[in-house]
Amino acid sequence: METGVSKHEMGFFSSVLDRLCLTPLGALLLVLLALLPLIPPFNQQYLLRWLTIVALSAASAIAFDLTAGFINIVNFGYAAILGLGAYTSAILAVRTGLSPWIGIFVGALASGLLGFLTGLLTLRLRGIFAAVMAWFIGLALMGLAIKMVWLTRGPLGLRVPRMFDTSSNEPYYYMMIVMLLVVYVICRWVTRSKMGLAFKAIGQNMEAARTSGVNPTYYRIVNFTLSCTIAGWLGGFYAHYMGILTPDLMHTSKTVEVLAVVYIGGRGSLWGGAFLAFPFLIAMELVRSGFSNLPGLHLVIYGVILILVMIYLPGGIASLYYRFLYKPWGKFWEFMVGYKEND
């Protein structure tokens, strides 16, 4: 909140970082991401393809955390909502020739609308109802995507026009990094505003929040809708990047993947899951391809790590940062570049 250093005391560098809600370390990592395609082995196309998908997962982890980490509701239909955005944008492009650049925003609106309606129905009740309802809606959406072959071509896969007229992965990668930053900044702006205080209050103690005058239904619906809108937007990118869309994108296991990344990375930190996604999902992909005779092994590993983290490190990787690195790093950066965190 606005309790720290006031704006005019900050230097130019600090105030830019503050607008982007980044610490110097975060900015450094972002620069590293931008340079990654130049560094071997990541200059190979197939690795860049992985990285792009991982960055997409990182961005969806941020929007998932907005709901799971702040208002304490796990959106089990998350992947399906993302898929709805993907299919909306894809079908519009295929049927009406709508430009993907507009389509991904229409997809975002469709997902946001569904999120809003789901929220309107369930978010006056306890959190578990929203979680279960979203899950069912997710299953239903996936069922529709499989059965409505005339529209989606079902499991055969819908061929989708791509965004850029090139076979190279670089433009997609950089666009995804920009989208990752945009998603992060939107979620950060929201959560450090007054609205974010309401989200946290509702997530941490519903009764105290209501007694303090916070209307839980309103803020939960806003939160849920925003998270779903972002998911739909990311889904649209996915469709026009992959060039082919199949219904298993919407499977609950995809939601669980995002959930694992968010929980292990640190619920409620926003950046924890996004940060973790890169090493973790790449490692998991290596496990999957390395042990191809043991399908599903990576899911077992997800489960084991998830349980261990929930028992021994409930704050996730992010809490390790806050416990050990936060203060020394803060001093270091204050000394180096005059940056002071406005907490």
Add this chain to the structure above:
Amino acid sequence: MSLLETIAVTKQFGGLTAVNRVSMHVDEGEIVGLIGPNGAGKTTFLNAIAGLNPPTSGTVRAFGEDTTGLTPEKMCHRGLSRTFQIPRPFPKMTALENVMAAAIFGNRRKPPRDPVAHSREMLEFVEFPESEKTVSENLNTVQLKRLDLARALASSPRLLFLDELAAGLTEGELKDIITIIRKIQENGVTILMVEHIMQLIMNVCDRLVVIQFGSKIAEGPTREVAQDPKVTEAYLGKSQ
């Protein structure tokens, strides 16, 4: 005029009647004590008025309008605040953020120009002993009670419910709390308090309402009620 009036408020949980046709009133500027043995239904009665657990039947009139069954957030916006018997702050927030939540969202009638300054003022008012940056899950019960009181005051209430604020305090802390309660009253806030500690009740309450087994058994000025044989009987049992 009464700031708060209940008419035959009843709260049932299944077959159990926790509060049975309780009618009472609190006038503007008063401190009224709501007393009774453990399990008498005092907290349930407060919850029924404040909206956390709306009454099964009966009418609640607060601030001159019918407020029966309004949600806690609406009651808060109308000017009712409360503390909890077991303090319930927002565990991962700092003390200051805890108070700010109420300062920002609870003040519909006259929002403070600077919520941060307003919140700091509240923490100072309750003599909060720790740094405002302390994360509230690290506070002990006594500190949490002060924080909860600061949170309740931050929404600038006209009517304040205190639910066993003084339970578990030492002699010295009790004196502090009495001073703070008096200061709250001087600021024009009306108080309804559930309390067991006689020293506090005798010191600050203008009137008492006594509840036993969910029903009101006595009501009146503090001295009179404290000497009422029915009340001593409720607490100590019948003398042979």
